[in-house]
Amino acid sequence: MKVLVINCGSSSLKFQLINSEDDSVLAKGLCERIGMAGSRLVYSPAAQEKEIINEDMQNHKKAVELVIAALTDKNKGVIESLSDVDAVGHRIVHGGEKFAGSVCIDDEVIEAIEACNDLAPLHNPANLIGILSCRELMPDTPMVAVFDTAFHQTMPAKAYLYGLPYRYYENYKVRRYGFHGTSHSFVSEKTAQLLGKPYEELKTIVCHLGNGASICAVKGGKSVDTSMGLTPLEGLIMGTRSGSIDPAIVEFIADKENKTVEDVMNLLNKESGVLGLSGIGSDFRDIMEAMDKGDERAKLTLDAYCYQVVKYIGAYTAAMNGVDAIAFTAGLGENNSYVRKKICEYLDYLGVKIDDTQNEKRGEDVIISTADSKVKVLVVPTNEELKIAKETLSQIKS
Ligand code: AMP
Numbered sequence: 001m002k003v004l005v006i007n008c009g010s011s012s013l014k015f016q017l018i019n020s021e022d023d024s025v026l027a028k029g030l031c032e033r034i035g036m037a038g039s040r041l042v043y044s045p046a047a048q049e050k051e052i053i054n055e056d057m058q059n060h061k062k063a064v065e066l067v068i069a070a071l072t073d074k075n076k077g078v079i080e081s082l083s084d085v086d087a088v089g090h091r092i093v094h095g096g097e098k099f100a101g102s103v104c105i106d107d108e109v110i111e112a113i114e115a116c117n118d119l120a121p122l123h124n125p126a127n128l129i130g131i132l133s134c135r136e137l138m139p140d141t142p143m144v145a146v147f148d149t150a151f152h153q154t155m156p157a158k159a160y161l162y163g164l165p166y167r168y169y170e171n172y173k174v175r176r177y178g179f180h181g182t183s184h185s186f187v188s189e190k191t192a193q194l195l196g197k198p199y200e201e202l203k204t205i206v207c208h209l210g211n212g213a214s215i216c217a218v219k220g221g222k223s224v225d226t227s228m229g230l231t232p233l234e235g236l237i238m239g240t241r242s243g244s245i246d247p248a249i250v251e252f253i254a255d256k257e258n259k260t261v262e263d264v265m266n267l268l269n270k271e272s273g274v275l276g277l278s279g280i281g282s283d284f285r286d287i288m289e290a291m292d293k294g295d296e297r298a299k300l301t302l303d304a305y306c307y308q309v310v311k312y313i314g315a316y317t318a319a320m321n322g323v324d325a326i327a328f329t330a331g332l333g334e335n336n337s338y339v340r341k342k343i344c345e346y347l348d349y350l351g352v353k354i355d356d357t358q359n360e361k362r363g364e365d366v367i368i369s370t371a372d373s374k375v376k377v378l379v380v381p382t383n384e385e386l387k388i389a390k391e392t393l394s395q396i397k398s
Contacts, residue, residue: 001086002026002079003389004071006064008090008130010122011035013063017071017078017085018389025385026078027071031063039063043070045078060126061133068137088134088143089392091182091384093123095147097173102150102391105131105143113145119177119230144392151181154222159319162229176234178216178226180208183329186387187380188218191327194365195376203320205313208382209339210330211239211282215309217316225319227312233269236308239282242272243308277301284332284339306339310346317350323375326352329382335362340379350375 001021007014013031018024026046033039039057044050053070057063071079079085090105096116103109110131117124134143152160160176161169168174184206191206192199199221206216213236216226227235227244237243250264259267275282278301280290290298317323326347328340337359344354351374359368361379369377 001393002084003392004085004088004134005385005388005392006088006090006130006134007385008060008126010126013060013067013130015067016385016389018386020389020393023386023389028385029067029070031057031066033057034060034063041066041070043067043076045076048076051076059133060129061136064130064133064137082138082141085138085141087392087396088138088141089388090127090131090134090143090145091388092127092145092147093149093179094120094177095145095149096177097153097175099145099147099150100153102144102146102395104395105135105145109145119173142396144395146182146388146391148179148181149177151185152176152178152216152223152226155224155226159225174230176226176229178214178223179228179232180212180214180216180226180330181223182384182387182391183208183382184214184216184218184223184226186384187327187329187382188216188221190365190380191325191378192221194367194378194380195325197324202325203323204325204327205316205320205323206327206329207309207313207333207343208330209236209309209328209333209336212241213238213330213332215312215316217320219320225316236312237277237305238273240270240273240275242268242276274301274305277304284336288336288338302339302342306342306346309343313343313347323350325376325378327378327380329380334379334381340368340377344377347375352377 003018003020005016005018011034016028017026019026029041029043031041034057041053042050043053055066068082071077072081092113094116096119098112113124113128187206188204189199191204192202204218206218208214212232214226214228217224233241235243253264274287278287278298280286280298287298287301291302332339341354341359344352353370353373354368355370358366366379367376368379
């Protein structure tokens with residue numbers, strides 16, 4: 001069967017067409033600058049050169065139309081017609097408390113996703129536009145919603161409640177939700193497979209370190225705690241996000257610089273983190289390059305980043321009363337051996353030992369700890385699209 005995976009952002013649409021027979025990607029791509037001047041589709045069919053299609057995309061519906069035109073194109077297409085798409089899986093950022101798993105999309109589900117809009121105002125409305133556009137163009141194709149938050153719905157109340165008046169939870173559902181759930185679920189399950197251990201018995205800490213970053217404690221296949229919160233701003237220092245800070249800093253900066261709360265939130269989301277600390281940029285490759293040239297702030301940024309990760313690993317080891325495996329994933333987790341090594345150096349107290357040769361491998365599942373390391377450490381490339389495709393198929397089959 002062929003599953004089209006759609007991930008809509010506010011001005012972008014990422015897609016993959018996956019063949020479920022062998023999990024292969026038939027084609028993938030990205031529509032950029034939707035609703036703006038200079039919009040384009042970067043289309044990459046498997047085993048062929050990628051193509052850049054510069055065309056006006058006033059909205060997401062037009063973007064979906066272009067994607068379908070590319071997929072069914074006589075020369076570069078990978079399917080004959082739209083009817084070859086058996087199902088569509090949509091990545092949805094926030095499912096609130098309503099969704100603890102993936103669901104087939106109907107009117108009721110669309111309404112429930114809409115009801116979560118105020119919890120993810122930048123993401124959910126865009127995700128919904130993706131659903132509605134696809135529904136218009138493929139009314140008879142089953143569609144499934146796969147939520148970033150769903151995997152974390154197993155967290156106990158003691159982990160998801162904040163120290164706020166309880167009425168804020170009761171009235172507005174202010175609580176920790178967590179994100180990157182599809183990735184944490186995929187990577188933790190793969191970790192168990194790679195170690196040949198039953199998923200239900202393993203205590204794993206997944207470090208999803210990308211531009212956005214979060215850590216998750218997975219005990220017996222269930223998320224029991226995670227670093228992102230009500231929004232994806234909490235937790236680790238990220239590319240441009242501050243991560244956890246003293247909440248009083250918001251008022252302090254607003255007073256000092258005569259800013260509104262909205263200004264300060266913007267600063268915390270877009271001008272902070274690695275970008276703000278280093279003054280160089282949000283991409284770790286640039287920070288590494290600057291550090292290698294002797295830039296002290298770049299080094300300090302990397303030190304502060306790794307230190308935060310180490311603190312979460314310690315906290316989650318305590319929360320699970322031990323840890324069997326630590327898995328690194330996402331852009332940085334998969335590609336940056338320096339950061340992994342630096343983090344693991346702190347984990348001496350857990351009996352972690354890293355094999356430097358293994359740690360230099362890239363682009364594959366690899367155990368980077370030594371045979372006698374008490375805790376296994378792995379690099380597991382994440383594959384959120386494949387996970388979404390699998391979830392989609394399992395929903396439409398059931
Ligand atoms: P993501 O959001 O998962 O795409 O991760 C983005 C981060 O991963 C950036 O800070 C990059 O520096 C880092 N990254 C991505 N690809 C590579 C690579 N091939 N080598 C080193 N770092 C990378």
